Amino acid sequence: MAELLIIRHGQASFGVANYDALSTLGQRQAALIGETLRVSGWVPDRVISGTLTRQVDTLAAMGFEVDPEQHAGFNEYDFQDLLKAHNSPTPSAIQSADRKAHFRLLRETVYAWMRDEIVGAAETWDSLAERVEAARQFAISSDAKRVLVVSSGGVIGQMVSRTLGGPVENMMTLNLQIKNTAMTRFVYSDRGFHLHEFNSTPHFAVGEGAKMISYS
Structure with missing residues (x-):
């Protein structure tokens, strides 16, 4: 089985003109989740982000030495x-x-x-759903066994909702729960694509990390 690990971007600049820029806290969150993954022994074979500044900069701050790719399907609505x-x-x-x-x-x-x-x-709702699915297919299209993606809450909520099935409104319920730099993990093979972990933040469990939780 291969893994697709999707990280929500670090905290953006809520309430200011350039929301798309990472805040100082967002930069710290991104560095911390990168270090947490390395310490746990999880290093990606392939890394992808959307094209939004907060997504690109989150991936860069995580510090993995893998050439980054981009797919606009991972951009937020x-x-x-x-x-x-x-x-x-x-x-x-x-x-x-x-x-x-x-x-x-x-x-x-x-x-x-x-x-x-x-x-x-x-953009229509149907167009959003279609591009998120296209981005998912792009992410799992290679031979990589560990794929890391940096995206946004709406995209992650939609991908989880579609994977689990149920009403489309579930996307928004999930969207509003997702913390900045939270991990959502899928496992997949030729036989299927399955949710394994949602909105996980072990890097915020203890120490200074416990003061770094944010949702915007």
Whole structure:
């Protein structure tokens, strides 16, 4: 069996104009998960990220000496575009005022997107699902036995939801649980593709790591 280990990017710059940049905490989180994997003896044969800055920089900060690849299918959905198309409050106004309100708006907007109630968005829900599946296929297409991917919460939630089956709304339930630099692991072979571990953060279990948990 081969392994596909997907890491959510480190903490981004929540509430500022350039959200896509890693925060100082996000950089520390990425370095810590890289070191944790090396200490455990898990070193990837292949590494991939989306094309977003926070994903690329997380992978770089993890410190593995493997030539990185990129696939845009691992990019997060564009929440700001969805809000604009849905005539909702701007993300900056919500983020600066109340994180709980931000995540509530995020959930309600994505549910509306899933129901095809948002007209004019740059990407449809079906297109998101298709590109995430294409990215998954790309990641497992080589002979590598340990594949490391850095992606985002929505993509990871969708991949887990599709693997387990059930209502499409499960994607958002999973999305909102995923911690920055959490590990989600799949095992696969010619006979199947299976979830093995979800949202695991052993690097946050003790010491300074226990102070580094974040969700945005």
